Amino acid sequence: MASIAFKIVSPERVVFEARIAQVSLPTEMGEITVLPNHIPVVSNLAPGEIVIQDEKGVETSLAVSGGFVQISGDAVTVLADTAELAHEISEERAAEAHRRAHELLKAKAGVPDQDYARLKVLMDKQFARLKVARKYKQRGTHPGMP
Secondary structure, X not given: OOOEEEEEEOOOOEEEEEEEOEEEEEEOOEEEEEOOOOOOEEEEEOOEEEEEEOOOOOEEEEEEOOEEEEEEOOEEEEEEOOEEEHHHXXXXXXXXXXXXXXXXXXXXXXXXXHHHHHHHXXXXXXXXXXXXXXXXXXXXXXXXXX
């Protein structure tokens, strides 16, 4: 069975590395799913969820805040600004951070575009973390947990 060499790294660590069956990624142009023998692609990542499926069909989910993905041959490399496995995310802390970011964004109405953009990126990051945490809390499992 064909597989893909997948690696996701952040400035702090190698977050996940394995041979996988497929991966779905949030890009700025929309979500893409990469299967073996995918065409070469380089793209910006958008804040959101990466879903990895191993060769047995087991899913692992991560929250990313942005970065880049390179697809080349049967290899996918993600350079993420930040990346967290689902089981590493505290739903309560993510919800509180999202609430604070949203309040800051509302309070900064009319501020320079650059400041607004920074706050929007922060809010998008926290929303992605919250979404991943809630999704796997509802299932009662945390795929990718050691």
